Amino acid sequence: MHTATARYAGHLRTEATHTASGNTILTDAPVDNHGRGEAFSPTDLVSAALGSCMMTIMGIVAERLALDLTGVTYNVVKHMAADPRRIRQIDVQFQLPAKLSAKERTVLENAARTCPVALSLNPEIRQEVQFEYAG
Structure with missing residues (x-):
């Protein structure tokens, strides 16, 4: 079975549908590359996928350790190179x-850095990951 199907909607926009759930994601080319920038660009999705994968794997580990990470947030910033554009x-x-202990922090941070997306990205893409503990 396909993971997703997609169609080109014109005007540098795509619409991808997740086969199992029917959820859809729109992408637009960014404004600096002739697009409207009204939705995630494909490279925005890659960047967001990295954070989402890291958070998901930390969540799996947290459940195993009986830790509640509900409400944890993350921010992602994407930096592009010009030539070639990537x-x-x-x-x-x-x-x-x-309130997380030093051991819990280490386990969660390692889980994040070894998520499938992090391990799948080209090693030339630098991944700068920071963990702030407050509250």
Whole structure:
């Protein structure tokens, strides 16, 4: 079975449908590359997927350790290279609860850095990951 199907909607927009759920994602070319920038660009999705994968794997580990990560947030910043046009670096910054022990922090941080998307990205794409503990 296909993971997703997609169609070109014109005007540098695509619409992808997740086969199992029917959920859809629109993409637009970014404004700096002739697009409207009204939706995620494909490279935005790659960057967001990195943060999402890291958070998901941390969530799996947290459940195993009986930790509640509900409400944890992260921000992603994508840096592009011009020639050739490609993702140069992705910064991911997590905000986690201060109450986590040093051991729990180490386990969660390692889980994030070894998520499938992080391991799948070209090694030339620099991944800068920060973990902030507050609250």
